[in-house]
Amino acid sequence: MNKVRLGLIGVGTVGRGVFDVLNRNREEICRRTGYEIVVSAATARDLKKARGFLGPTIKLHEDPLDVVRDENVDIVIELVGGVTTARSVIEASIALAKPVVTANKALIAEHGNELFALAKISGSIVAFEAAVAGGIPIIKSLREGLTANRIQSVAGILNGTTNFILSEMRARGLSFQDALSDAQRLGYAESDPTFDIEGIDAGQKLAIIAALSFGIPIQAERVYCEGITQLTEGDIRAAEDFGYRVKLLAITKRRANGFEMRVHPTLVPHDCVIASVDGAMNAVLVRGDAVGETLYYGAGAGAEPTASAVIADLVDVIRLQGVAACAQVPYFAFQTDRLSDVPILDMGEVECSCYLRVRVRDESGVLANIAGILAEQGVSIEVMRQRESNGSHAGVDIVIFTHKTNERSINHALKKIDALDSVVEKPVRLRIETF
Amino acid sequence: MNKVRLGLIGVGTVGRGVFDVLNRNREEICRRTGYEIVVSAATARDLKKARGFLGPTIKLHEDPLDVVRDENVDIVIELVGGVTTARSVIEASIALAKPVVTANKALIAEHGNELFALAKISGSIVAFEAAVAGGIPIIKSLREGLTANRIQSVAGILNGTTNFILSEMRARGLSFQDALSDAQRLGYAESDPTFDIEGIDAGQKLAIIAALSFGIPIQAERVYCEGITQLTEGDIRAAEDFGYRVKLLAITKRRANGFEMRVHPTLVPHDCVIASVDGAMNAVLVRGDAVGETLYYGAGAGAEPTASAVIADLVDVIRLQGVAACAQVPYFAFQTDRLSDVPILDMGEVECSCYLRVRVRDESGVLANIAGILAEQGVSIEVMRQRESNGSHAGVDIVIFTHKTNERSINHALKKIDALDSVVEKPVRLRIETF
Secondary structure, rough: OOEEEEEEEEEHHHHHHHHHHHHHHHHHHHHHHHHEEEEEEEOOOOHHHHHHHHOOOOOOOOOOOHHHHHOOOOEEEEEOOOHHHHHHHHHHHHHOOOOOEEHHHHHHHHHHHHHHHHHHHHHOOOOOOOHHOOOOOHHHHHHHHOOOOHHHHHHHEEEHHHHHHHHHHHHHOOOOHHHHHHHHHHHOOOOOOHHHHOOOOHHHHHHHHHHHOOOOOHHHHHHEEEEOOOOOOOHHHHHHOOOEEEEEEEEEEEEEEEEEEEEEEEEHHHHOOHHHHHOOOEEEEEOOOOEEEEEEEEEEEHHHHHHHHHHHHHHHHHHHHHOHHHHHOOOOOOOHHHOOOEEEEHHOOEEEEEEEEEEEEEOOOHHHHHHHHHHHOOOOOOEEEOOOOOOOOOOEEEEEEEOEEEEHHHHHHHHHHHHOOOOOOOOOOEEEEOO | EEEEEEEEOOOOOHHHHHHHHHHHHHHHHHHHHHHEEEEEEOOOOOOOHHHHHHOOEEEOOOOOOHHHHHHOEEEEEEEEOOHHHHHHHHHOOOOOOOEEOOHHEEEHHHHHHHHHHHHHHOOEEEEEEHHHOOOOOOOHHHHOOOOOOEEEEEEEOOOOOHHHHHHHHHHHHHHHHHHHHHHHHHHOOOOOOOOHHHHHHHHHHHHHHHHHHHHOOOOOOHHOOOOHHHHHHHHHHHHOOOOOOEHHHHHEEEEOEEEHHHHEEEEEEOOHHHHHOOOEEEEEEEEOOOOOOEEEEEOOOOOOHHHHHHHHHHHHHHHHHOOOOOOOOOOOOOOOHHOOOOOOOOHHHEEEEEEEEEEEOOOOOOHHHHHHHHOOOOOOOOEEEEEEOOOOOOOOOEEEEEEEEEEHHHHHHHHHHHOOEEEEOOOOOEEEOOO
């Protein structure tokens, strides 16, 4: 029996998941691969705890780099948080031409371009399926399953925490704050939830997806990120009344003059498949010119779903060890010398239909004023309706659905509307996507 | 520039789709693969028509086997219907060690076991992503994306024709016959629709999926197939009233003593993702022990979605040409010497919750009689409710939802219920799956 020896760097939630699944499914994975896979060395922040979990036979190192250097380690599994240690682990693996599997999206989003370039030179492999959408094999589907296609757009629910919060707000009529507290209590959100609720986590994943979809460098710093902290249950209800659900979507699109990359709360028609993705689940909707719409759904986080992706990578790596680089799937799904330098578009260039809600004093002429401002900016109105006030606040709400409009125009219009005397609150704008 | 030369066998809908997509996306596919891909030879039933479509430069052969033998053909693309010609094409490709890509599910379902064994000996490759669920990369996801998992079950909407008919019946209150006529008029159903509406097409795809999920031989003849021809709009509406949608699901499950393989109309909770799959789309729900539930959604048929899968296979084949067999993904996702001989269970062994509808004369005691028969067979009732008659028929409907029950017990009970004097029509039984 052929044997593969792993070096496990990080024995936290995901590290334990990987260890557990490898043990539980040892026989099934061996039937698939023809290999016995064992963890031969490891490191963790708390070595004593790790020893208790991993048992007595695995060699423990204090220094993560010693795991990489361990001659009984064939493949490195990098599962630590943050980018500093993780980066040096991956660089060391590449330098020793040891394949490395990582679940670290922040690292790939920030340093993927350099790491992949280094790996290509050394003939090493850096695998990162687990970095995006947890257990969903979306990296494989994009890089290998859809190679016939000119990808047109990808829209994903890439953050389970915010999807859970939005599902709770809708289903139970909770405020953002109450839904967040629930998510924290249930372990879906961290005590400092900024990274999730501001859309940064989804943005990092989106940057990776865009790179693989279009063959462009990873450009996480160019993603427009707008979180869900300003969303009210009233807007979610209003959207619902018009046949929409609100999802935090990470969207990238091919346009004639560049690519869009943006994360923001988005109204989607309630009967499209992605609208039915509830709770902490993830989903990625990919549109290719040949295949049309495809969607990939599953758990985007958690110990074992993430372990599923890590081990799938591991099996690929085992299979491809020693195979010529040209027989391997290129990092960006495109040949490295054929990457595109088509630019990422500024948010001002983006075009969307919009939902607007403007709270006004119930006076004559206010509707005409708002309609006039929109017309002046070339924003065309599909529906404009006054919503009943619930009595708990001053004024009435005017809800407007616009046709597709340039972001810059709508921003100008909103500024002017906000300045109207009869407008009593900052107007709300949510973008709409139909698939 | 490296060049790959294809032999295209079949220039029908899918063949044209492949040719069109290869031409349109020549540049994008070349950026991905580093290869220029050209069709150098072809054959078709109508060579004159094929000449008109393919242009003057492609060598046309009358005999499909001459395409395979053509020394300017590196890879064979088999896209003819039926199994006779297709089989000899694939056998000839294998004999010459030329990789072959096929979209022919009937061929793989019926002869896959032998063909894969032959291919393994000759070192050829037979790729068949397009044989199941059209453009959805489900073969790749099962064989490569979920290798960490012990797969527990797969449930798929694998036939677009029947899903279109069911969607129309629900949305527009049509009868089966009227929805079928619509599907035929719109080109979603063939003039002889038997293969689709009786569940045979879905059954063949299911047999392939089960083999890859569990590492068992393909056993299409062991799939239980029940089509949608007996479904009434009334049952669809009743299911709806209880919170379910009716889908033709192809289901395979791991059980302690064997595997289930069955295709039948199925009630699924209206708020689960697969319930929202409408029209001619396909979806496959895979449950693995590590990843949990994942779902794959997309177009299951049509020229370009199928071409998308054919070309994805082609790119894989190009990449892996000349690579050792051990570095390739095994046909059944499991090593060929590690296939399992765990049996397929008889339908009598299957366990499901059921929806029953019994039309009875409105007499006292009939409910008690039915309840008594079910109790006698150990069938436990969750809900039993009399439905209002719509006045257009004699009698009233009793709708029953059972708890999970062995198929054999419910069959016995239904026979006895049917024999009751007060029962005026053959009772309806639909199975329920919750995910």
